[in-house]
Amino acid sequence: MAEEKKPVRKKIKATGEMQRIMADYFYEMDDAAKTGKKKIAWCTSVGPAELLRAMGLLVHFPENHGAMLGATRMSTDYIPVANAAGYSPDICSYLTADVGAYMKGVTPLSKAYKGIESVPKPDVLVYNTNQCRDVQDWFMWYAKEFNVPCIGIHTHRGVGDVKESHITSVAKQMEALVEPLEEISGTKFDMDALRHTVSLSRECSDLWKEVLDTASAVPSPLTFFDGTIHMGPAVVLRGTQQPVDYYKLLLAELQERIKNKDGAVEDERFRLYWDGMPVWGRLSNHSKLFSELRTNVLASTYCNSWIFTAFDADDPFNSMAKAYTELFIVRSDEAKEKYIKNMMDFFKVDGIIYHDAKTCPNNSNCRYGMPQRLEKVTGLPSLTINGDLNDMRLVSDEQTKTNVEAFIEQLEEKK
Amino acid sequence: MTSQPIFAGIDVGASRTKVAILDAEKNLIGHAVEKSGTDFSATAKACLKISLEMAKAEEKDIIRAISTGYGRKNVSFITQETKTEISCHGKGCYSYFPKAITIIDIGGQDNKIIKLDEEGNRSGFKMNRKCAAGTGAFLEEMAPRLDIPLEEMNALAGQSEDMVRLGSFCTVFSATEVLENIRNGKKVPDIVKGLFFSVIQRVLEMDSLSENVVMTGGVVAHNPLLVKMTEEIIERNILVPEYPQLTGAIGAAIYAM
Numbered sequence: 001m002a003e004e005k006k007p008v009r010k011k012i013k014a015t016g017e018m019q020r021i022m023a024d025y026f027y028e029m030d031d032a033a034k035t036g037k038k039k040i041a042w043c044t045s046v047g048p049a050e051l052l053r054a055m056g057l058l059v060h061f062p063e064n065h066g067a068m069l070g071a072t073r074m075s076t077d078y079i080p081v082a083n084a085a086g087y088s089p090d091i092c093s094y095l096t097a098d099v100g101a102y103m104k105g106v107t108p109l110s111k112a113y114k115g116i117e118s119v120p121k122p123d124v125l126v127y128n129t130n131q132c133r134d135v136q137d138w139f140m141w142y143a144k145e146f147n148v149p150c151i152g153i154h155t156h157r158g159v160g161d162v163k164e165s166h167i168t169s170v171a172k173q174m175e176a177l178v179e180p181l182e183e184i185s186g187t188k189f190d191m192d193a194l195r196h197t198v199s200l201s202r203e204c205s206d207l208w209k210e211v212l213d214t215a216s217a218v219p220s221p222l223t224f225f226d227g228t229i230h231m232g233p234a235v236v237l238r239g240t241q242q243p244v245d246y247y248k249l250l251l252a253e254l255q256e257r258i259k260n261k262d263g264a265v266e267d268e269r270f271r272l273y274w275d276g277m278p279v280w281g282r283l284s285n286h287s288k289l290f291s292e293l294r295t296n297v298l299a300s301t302y303c304n305s306w307i308f309t310a311f312d313a314d315d316p317f318n319s320m321a322k323a324y325t326e327l328f329i330v331r332s333d334e335a336k337e338k339y340i341k342n343m344m345d346f347f348k349v350d351g352i353i354y355h356d357a358k359t360c361p362n363n364s365n366c367r368y369g370m371p372q373r374l375e376k377v378t379g380l381p382s383l384t385i386n387g388d389l390n391d392m393r394l395v396s397d398e399q400t401k402t403n404v405e406a407f408i409e410q411l412e413e414k415k
Numbered sequence: 416m417t418s419q420p421i422f423a424g425i426d427v428g429a430s431r432t433k434v435a436i437l438d439a440e441k442n443l444i445g446h447a448v449e450k451s452g453t454d455f456s457a458t459a460k461a462c463l464k465i466s467l468e469m470a471k472a473e474e475k476d477i478i479r480a481i482s483t484g485y486g487r488k489n490v491s492f493i494t495q496e497t498k499t500e501i502s503c504h505g506k507g508c509y510s511y512f513p514k515a516i517t518i519i520d521i522g523g524q525d526n527k528i529i530k531l532d533e534e535g536n537r538s539g540f541k542m543n544r545k546c547a548a549g550t551g552a553f554l555e556e557m558a559p560r561l562d563i564p565l566e567e568m569n570a571l572a573g574q575s576e577d578m579v580r581l582g583s584f585c586t587v588f589s590a591t592e593v594l595e596n597i598r599n600g601k602k603v604p605d606i607v608k609g610l611f612f613s614v615i616q617r618v619l620e621m622d623s624l625s626e627n628v629v630m631t632g633g634v635v636a637h638n639p640l641l642v643k644m645t646e647e648i649i650e651r652n653i654l655v656p657e658y659p660q661l662t663g664a665i666g667a668a669i670y671a672m
Contacts, residue, residue, distance in 0.1 A: 375539075386544045398485065399525070403542055406501035410537045413502075 009223055009291045010264050012230070014250045021242045022232055026113050029058045033120035039185050040120050042142065044135045045235055046305070046324055047128040048153065048174055050201050050316070053239040054194040055185040060120050061236050062138065063131070066094030068108040069101055070280025070390040078104055079391050092134035093359040093390035099141055124184045126177065127152035130330050132362040151180055155325060160332040162325050170321035195313040197239035198320065202311035207247035208234045209307045212299065214254040216347050219263025220271065220298040221254045225287040226264065227303035228278045234306040265296040270411050273344050274300040276355030277363050277389040282397070289401060293408045299347040301328050301340065301365075329363055336365060337374055344378055350411050353404075354384045358394045381414075383407040420478045421445075421470060423463065424667030425493065426500065427455050427486030430523020430551055431633055434462040435664035436470040436477075437672070441510065445470030446661055448633075455486035463493065479671040483663050485524065498670050500663050501529055501540050507666030508629045509535040511656040517625040519618055520662070521634040521641070523551040528622040541622045548586050549617025551634045556586055557610050560593055561603055569638040572608040579609035589613060611638065615645050629654045636660040 032038040041052045045063040052059050069075040075093065078100030083089050085103065087096050101107060102119065109116040125139040125148060136152060143150035153173040156166050178189045208231070215222045230250060233243035257264070272290070274297050279286060290297050308323035328339055344352060352374070354366035361367065371382040383403055388394040419438060426433040428451060436445035445466035449458050459482075467473060480494040483503040500522075508518045509531055518529040526543040543549060558565045579596050583589045589610075596606050614634070628649065630642050636659040646653050656662055 381539060384541075399542060402485075402499050402501070406499040406540060409499055409502045410540070413536050 009225065009287050010262070010266075012226055012250070012253060014246070014253050015229075017249055018230060018233060018246055021237065021246055023113060025237055025242075026109055026116060029060055029120045030109075030113070030116045032058050039123040042122040042125045042139065044127045044131055044139070046130050046327060047126055048177065048320060048324070050197040050239045050311075050320060051174060051177060051181070051194060052126060053197045055181045055189065056187045057123070057181075057185055058120075059236070060122065062098050062142075063094055063135075064232070064236050065107070065109075065119060066098045066390060067280050068112075069097040070094075071283060072108040072111065073281045073392070074101065074106070074108055075281065075390040076392040078106065079393075089359070089391065089393075091359060092132065092138070093388055095134050095138040096359075097390045099138070102142075102145075122146055122148055124148055124181065125150040128155055128324060129153065130155035130324055130327055132329075132360075149180060149184065151177055153177070153324075155330055157330060158332045159325060159330050160335055162322060166325050167318055167321045170325055171317040174317050174320060191316070194316045198311050198316045199313040200240060200244060201238045201308065202313065204234055204238045204243040204247065205306070205308045205311060207244060207251060209304075209309070211247055211251050211254060212303055212307070213346075214251070214258060215298040217258045218271075218348065219261065219265070219268035220296050220347075221257035221262060221264055222298060223264045223287065223290075224274045224278075224297040224300045224303065225283055227300065228283060231303050231306055238306070263296065264298075265291050265294060267294050268296045269293075270295040270351070270408060271347065271349045272297045273340070273347060273349045273352045274302070274355065275340060275352060275365055277302060277357045277360050279355065279357075279387045279395060280389055281392045282387075282395065282400075285397065286400075289404055293405065295408055297353065299343060299349065301343070302363075304343070305329065333365075333368060333370060337370060337377070340365075340370075340374060341377055344374075344380060349380065351381045351383065351407065353407075354382060356384050356386050358386070358388045359391055360389055381407070381410060418476055419472070421472050421476045422668045422671040423466070423477050423480035423493070424503065424664040424669070424671060425459050425463065425480060425482040425484075425490055426503065426661075426663035426667060427451060427459055427482060427484040427489060428500075428523055428633070428663070429485045429525075430555075431660070432458045432462050432484075432486070433661050433664040434459070434466040435661050435668045436466045436472065437665070437668040438470075439672075441669065441672070443658070443661075443665065445472065446658065446664070448660055451486065455489040456492060459486075459490045460492065481667040481671045483667045496671075498667060501527060501542075502537070503663045503666030503670065504631060505529050505531050505535070505537050505666065506669050507662035507664070508631060508656060510665065510669055511662075512627065512629055512654050514627055515625055516627045516629050516654070517622075518629045518631060519624075519645070521549075521551060521614065521618060521630070521632040523555070523633060526550055526618050526621065528618070528624075530622075530625060539622075543617070543621065546584060546586070548584050548589065549614050551632070553586050553589070553614060553617075554610060554634065557590065557593060560590055561597075561606060563603065563607070566637065568607050568610075569640050571604045572611050572638075572640050574604040575602075575608035577602075577605050578612060579605045581609050581613045584617070608640075608644075611641050611644055615641065615648060619645075619648065624649060626651075627654060629656065631656060631659040631662045633660045
C-alpha cells in the first residue's frame with residue numbers, strides 16, 4: 001500500500017499540562033515514601049481509590065506502573081525475572097513485568113522523574129478483583145515482600161444486569177475495609193470526606209467521557225492512542241481536583257479542533273474501534289501504522305473503562321459498588337456485545353479491531369465467538385490481532401502490519 | 416522481441432519469490448519461482464529476468480508492476496506500489512474461479528483463509544497466529560528430522576498404509592512426537608502422512624469454509640496429496656488453480672492492470 005504523503009497524528013497541546021500534574025503526583029508520593037509524611041496505599045486500577053483518598057492515603061496504582069514499564073519498552077526485560085521466580089509467562093504480563101522490575105530494583109519512574117529511585121513503599125495493598133484474579137496474586141506477592149496488610153473486594157463476574165444483590169454485596173465489602181484502613185492510616189473515617197472524593201471522581205468521570213465522546217465527530221479530533229496516554233489522570237488522580245481541571249483544558253482543545261474540522265489523523269478515510277488492551281510497547285508504531293493508512297482508531301472499550309456514571313455523593317458506598325460492578329470487564333458476553341454495538345454506532349466506525357492479548361484473557365473479548373456474532377449484528381468487518389499488552393515476545397510486527405494493511409484494503413474495496 | 420504492454424506481479428514470500436507477467440488480456444506469458452534467500456531484491460530481479468525472457472519481453476514493456484508478500488517493500492528497483500498478499504491471493508484466485516470462494520493458502524511462513532463473495536469482494540480473512548504449525552515452515556522443520564528431502568514428502572506420504580496421528584499445536588512438540596514415533600518403529604511414510612494431516616488440521620481450525628474451496632500456495636503446489644486429504648476431510652472437491660504457487664503474483668499483476 002503505497003502512500004506518497006505520510007499523514008501523521010497531530011500532537012495535543014495540553015499534553016504538557018498533563019505531564020506536569022502527573023509529575024506532581026509521582027513526586028508527592030515519592031516524598032511521602034521517603035519522609036513518612038503521609039501513608040501510601042497501593043490500589044488496583046479500578047479499586048476503591050475514593051475511599052483510600054478519603055482516609056488521607058496517597059494512592060499508587062501498580063497497573064499504571066505496569067503500563068509504564070510496557071510503554072517504555074522495559075517490560076520484556078523484566079518479565080523473565082518473574083517467570084524464573086515461578087510466575088508463568090502465561091499470566092498477566094503487568095504482574096510479571098512489575099514484579100520482575102521490582103526484583104531487579106528498576107522502575108521507569110527513575111527515567112521519567114529525576115530523583116525517584118523506586119516505587120513508593122506501601123502501607124497497605126487494596127485490590128478489587130473486578131479486573132481479574134491476577135491482581136490479588138500480584139498484591140499478595142507485595143504484601144509478603146513488604147510485610148503489610150493486603151485487603152480487598154471480590155467482585156462478581158459474568159454479570160448480566162447489575163442487580164441490587166450485586167451492589168449490596170460489593171458495598172458491604174467496601175464498608176468492611178473502613179475499620180482496617182482506619183487502623184493503618186490513623187485517620188477516623190469521615191463520610192463527608194468520602195462524599196467529597198466521590199463527587200470529584202464523578203466530575204472527573206463525566207469530563208473524561210466528554211473528552212472521549214469528541215471522537216464521534218467526523219473527522220475525529222482524538223485517537224485511541226491519545227486516549228491511552230491522556231487517561232493517566234483519570235486512572236491515578238480520580239477523587240482529586242487535578243484531573244477535573246485538566247480534562248476541562250483538554251476538552252476545550254478538542255472542541256476547538258471539532259469546530260475547525262481538524263482531525264487527529266490527516267484526511268481521515270476510515271474510522272475504527274479498538275477492543276482489548278493496548279499493545280503498550282507498540283503504541284507509537286501502531287499510531288503511525290494507522291495514520292499512514294489515513295485511518296483513525298478513535299474509540300475503545302479500554303479508555304472508556306474509566307467512566308463511572310453511577311458515582312453519587314449522596315450514596316457513596318452503594319454508588320461506588322454500582323460503578324465498579326457496571327464495568328465492561330465484569331459483565332456477561334451478552335452485556336459486552338450490547339455495549340460494543342452501541343459504541344460502534346455512536347462513534348460511526350467502519351470496523352473493529354480486537355486485540356487478543358495472550359496474557360490477558362479477561363480483557364481479550366474475541367475468544368468466545370464475539371467477533372462473529374457482532375459482525376452479524378452490525379454488518380461491520382472485524383480484525384483480530386494477536387499480541388500482548390506488555391510481553392513483546394508475543395508480538396509479531398510483520399504479522400500485525402500485514403493484517404492491518406489487508407484489513408484497510410478490504411475496507412477500500414467496500415467503499 | 417515483441418513489444419507489447421505487459422503487467423508484472425512480484426510476490427516476495429518468506430520462502431519463495433514468485434513473479435508473474437500478464438499481457439493485456441490477462442494471459443500468463445511469463446513466470447518464475449526462486450528461493451527468496453537473504454537478498455530479496457536480487458532474487459526478485461533474477462525472477463523478473465527469467466519471467467521476461469519467458470514472455471519474450473523487456474523491462475521497458477512493463478506498464479505497471481505491483482509487489483506483494485513479506486518482502487513487498489524490498490523491490491523498489493521495479494515498483495513502490497504494494498498490495499498485501501491477502502488481497503493479491505484473492506484477486507488471483509477469483510480470476511480463475513469467478514464465484515463465491517474460500518481460499519486456503521498454505522505458504523512458507525503463514526497460512527491464510529480468505530473469503531470472497533460472488534463479486535470477488537473480500538468478506539473476511541484470517542492469518543495463522545504467531546505459531547508456525549500448519550505452515551510450510553513446519554514441513555521444512557520436520558523433513559530433516561526424518562532425514563528426507565522436502566520434495567520427497569508427497570511421494571512418501573502417498574505410500575502410507577497406517578497414518579500416525581500427531582496431537583500437538585506446537586512445531587517443537589510435534590518434533591518430539593515424531594521422534595517418539597521413530598523410536599517406536601513407525602514407518603516414515605506413515606509419519607509424513609501424519610504431518611500432512613497435522614498441517615490440514617491447523618488450517619481448518621482457523622475459520623469455517625464456504626461451499627467452494629480453493630487451495631493455493633507453494634505447499635499445495637508441491638504436495639498434491641495434501642489437497643486430496645483435505646477433500647476427504649471436508650467431503651467435497653477442492654478447486655486448485657493451474658499455478659497454485661503463483662496466485663499471489665498473478666493477483667498483483669491483475670491489480671497492476
